Amino acid sequence: MIVLGIESSCDETAAAVVNDRRQVLAEELFSQFEEHKPYGGVVPEVAARAHLEHLGPLIEATMRKAGIGFADLDGIAATAGPGLIGGVIVGVTMAKAIAAVHGKPFYAVNHLEGHALSARLSDDVAFPYLLLLVSGGHCQLLVVEDIGRYHRLGATIDDAAGEAFDKAAKLLGLSYPGGPAIQRAAEGATDPVRDLPRPMLGRPDCNFSFSGLKTALRQRVEELRPLSPDMVANLAAGFEIAVTESIADRVKRAIAAARERMPNLTALVVAGGVAANQRLRTCLAETAAKANLPLVAPPIRLCTDNAAMIAWTGLEHLKRGETSALDFAPRPRWPLDEDAPALRGAGVKA
Incomplete structure (x- = not known):
């Protein structure tokens, strides 16, 4: 199984192709560091515009590097939340378009689950x-x-x-x-x-x-x-x-x-x-x-925001026959444990 992953939840624009043998066949990343440096933090609108500008060429470069075409993919996965909603929408829309045009399954990945499963990509943790x-x-x-x-x-x-x-x-x-x-x-x-x-x-x-x-x-x-x-x-x-x-x-x-x-x-x-x-x-x-x-x-490289962990997470779900509908709505907040009690405090990121 081969899956294309797309990451655009914050200030990294990334694409990667991963297979089920835990091989990262290709990956590309555009860091928006210089765009946000003058502000001392990430500006959501600036981030979204940068994703829109760079994501298409990054995907093309990743597919060329992997030496495959879209027909060779078994699925497309994209971060669908949580994150800065403008950037998330850019990545999800691109992934849905590729899936629809090429008749491939789409999986909406929880960005936090991407981090959670990154160790299974790198170390096959049980x-x-x-x-x-x-x-x-x-x-x-x-x-x-x-x-x-x-x-x-x-x-x-x-x-x-x-x-x-x-x-x-x-x-x-x-x-x-x-x-x-x-x-x-x-x-x-x-x-x-x-x-x-x-x-x-x-x-x-x-x-x-x-x-x-x-x-x-x-x-x-x-x-x-x-x-x-x-x-x-x-x-x-x-x-x-x-x-x-x-x-x-x-x-x-x-x-x-x-x-x-x-x-x-x-x-x-x-x-x-x-x-x-x-x-x-x-x-x-x-x-x-x-x-x-x-x-x-x-x-x-797998600890910071990256597309390889998104591709891998999509692959783990797709292998189980789990897919997302093309009308899946991106989520700015998306807890991994939906049943966890709400925490109180300023700026809670639960």
């Missing part, structure tokens, strides 16, 4: 496993029980971790996106700030919070201004350590909760753009080892 989904817009802990079966254990009650990194970088005068900028600055730290708060540490649930940490950093920055390069490095390292330790504490509790539900848990999987952070990966590896679980972290 169900059930615990997923830490940590990105610019989402921060969740879920038990991945099977294709289409997800149980949420916890999520952010305010900011997502990636969003917090972006805001922290802006406070420190660093570049966008914030995660990589914070990591680079932290590498030069001589005396990391150790007294920033660890939100939710020790709480009995598995939820996250980063708003208070962001506020604490802002107050510290205001106290220390003007910031020297050494101060910036030490604050960046302190912020990175606080985020990492907070996440590790939440993951430790989630492992225990997940094993109550699924005693045969196979792995701890981390996915999403923030999973590229090396300090976080090291800390999670230690947490997983203490729980006698392997840590599976897909390659960085």
Whole structure:
């Protein structure tokens, strides 16, 4: 089986062709970094226009690189939510058009499920496993029980971790996106700030919070201004350590909760753009080892938004005979666990 995947949920325009032997036959990606850099964050209308301009040529280039025609495909999959609705509409409309013209099945992929199943593309992880989904817009802990079966254990009650990194970088005068900028600055730290708060540490649930940490950093920055390069490095390292330790504490509790539900848990999987952070990966590896679980972290190119994970997710569903109607409506919000209780808090991304 061979599937074309399309990703356009935020600021990455991407297409990929994947087969059922877990081979990425071709992939192309256009990063909108330069378009959004002047604004210090993603502008939805700018993103949608960039998707509209670049998606068609990207798909053509991907198919040429794979050495196949549309007739050789067994299906087309596209991110249909959650995400910036303008960009999602561009990708879904393109996928539906290709499917209709060439008589191929279409599958509307939940972007979060793409992240959830990326480890099955890279590492063939068996169900059930615990997923830490940590990105610019989402921060969740879920038990991945099977294709289409997800149980949420916890999520952010305010900011997502990636969003917090972006805001922290802006406070420190660093570049966008914030995660990589914070990591680079932290590498030069001589005396990391150790007294920033660890939100939710020790709480009995598995939820996250980063708003208070962001506020604490802002107050510290205001106290220390003007910031020297050494101060910036030490604050960046302190912020990175606080985020990492907070996440590790939440993951430790989630492992225990997940094993109550699924005693045969196979792995701890981390996915999403923030999973590229090396300090976080090291800390999670230690947490997983203490729980006698392997840590599976897909390659960085499969952690950030990409079309290969979308193609793979569509393939997993299409193999089960599951398709989406061509009148499927894109969804700006689309929780993986529809039955999870609503969380309260400003900016909740559940």
